Amino acid sequence: MAKPTPVRGLVPATPMAKAARALLGARLADLQRHLSKLGTGLDPDDIHDARVASRRLRATLMLFGNRKRVRRADSVVTKLQDALGDVRDLQVQIRAFGKMSDRQAPALERTVLRHVREHLGSRLPEATEALKTEIPRWGKRGTKVLGKLDGLAPKGKLGGHRLREALVDELEKLELKVIAAEQDSSPLPMHELRKAVKKYRYALELIEPAMPREVGEILGSLVPLQDALGTLHDTDVRVELVDNHAGVSAEAKDGVLRRLRGDRDRQAQDVLRALEVWEDEAVALRAQVLLTASPLRRGGGRRAADHG
Numbered sequence: 001m002a003k004p005t006p007v008r009g010l011v012p013a014t015p016m017a018k019a020a021r022a023l024l025g026a027r028l029a030d031l032q033r034h035l036s037k038l039g040t041g042l043d044p045d046d047i048h049d050a051r052v053a054s055r056r057l058r059a060t061l062m063l064f065g066n067r068k069r070v071r072r073a074d075s076v077v078t079k080l081q082d083a084l085g086d087v088r089d090l091q092v093q094i095r096a097f098g099k100m101s102d103r104q105a106p107a108l109e110r111t112v113l114r115h116v117r118e119h120l121g122s123r124l125p126e127a128t129e130a131l132k133t134e135i136p137r138w139g140k141r142g143t144k145v146l147g148k149l150d151g152l153a154p155k156g157k158l159g160g161h162r163l164r165e166a167l168v169d170e171l172e173k174l175e176l177k178v179i180a181a182e183q184d185s186s187p188l189p190m191h192e193l194r195k196a197v198k199k200y201r202y203a204l205e206l207i208e209p210a211m212p213r214e215v216g217e218i219l220g221s222l223v224p225l226q227d228a229l230g231t232l233h234d235t236d237v238r239v240e241l242v243d244n245h246a247g248v249s250a251e252a253k254d255g256v257l258r259r260l261r262g263d264r265d266r267q268a269q270d271v272l273r274a275l276e277v278w279e280d281e282a283v284a285l286r287a288q289v290l291l292t293a294s295p296l297r298r299g300g301g302r303r304a305a306d307h308g
Helices: 016-036 044-064 068-101 107-151 161-183 187-207 212-245 250-280 283-291 300-307
Strands: none
Touching: 016 044, 016 107, 044 068, 044 107, 044 187, 068 107, 068 212, 107 212, 107 250, 161 187, 161 250, 187 212, 212 250
């Protein structure tokens, strides 16, 4: 994953109006750079980098507050992000099922895998065309709608209580998702945790220019957790695809599902171990100290949930 362009000169006392514009400009430039790399082949890695850049751009919008112009900008960026995601997700799964076929799978199982790849491949042209339509549309609308944010002057400072409180709120939502996933490692709780981790990561990156050491410590445990959750989610998607689009005998489909579910069991354990690292190193507690006091204390929310 490509790293965001560093924004120099930001400190905790930087006025939010200045910091927000600087971060927005940097994140927009990152997105435009990655979009410019997308050729006719739509390389999966380039699409991934552009998709992540669009997520980071959306995260910066929170700095401008919940206003109509901000919501409009978020809607426009989201359409581009979704178009990138539709292509990227298909590319990931087509490649993954291809690798499964290369593992000397039995003939019937290879037939299952071929059926699923054909189903995914049939969806790829439409998703690709939609993305190729959305990119020039973004070129016309994106910078225009984001430019309308220049007139906004959000209050406070980059390291001030407003942003800290917003990040504390996100942290508490994340901790609740952690509790749910530890109690139930099935696809839905893990998927919800994955979304919360991504949202918190990209929001937290906003204050990294002002507090690089502190944020770096937190990301050191958060990023591996995000990676483990992403791997698990991709496998959950594959299980669902085989269940719904195998197109052959139940025996062959069950053989592929056994392999996938074995992978999933190991990956779920990887996620749970990553959660232990997150907690054992007290990353959440350090984040609360960094972001100001929070009513959620390490272990307190978990005990309350256990007795609820």
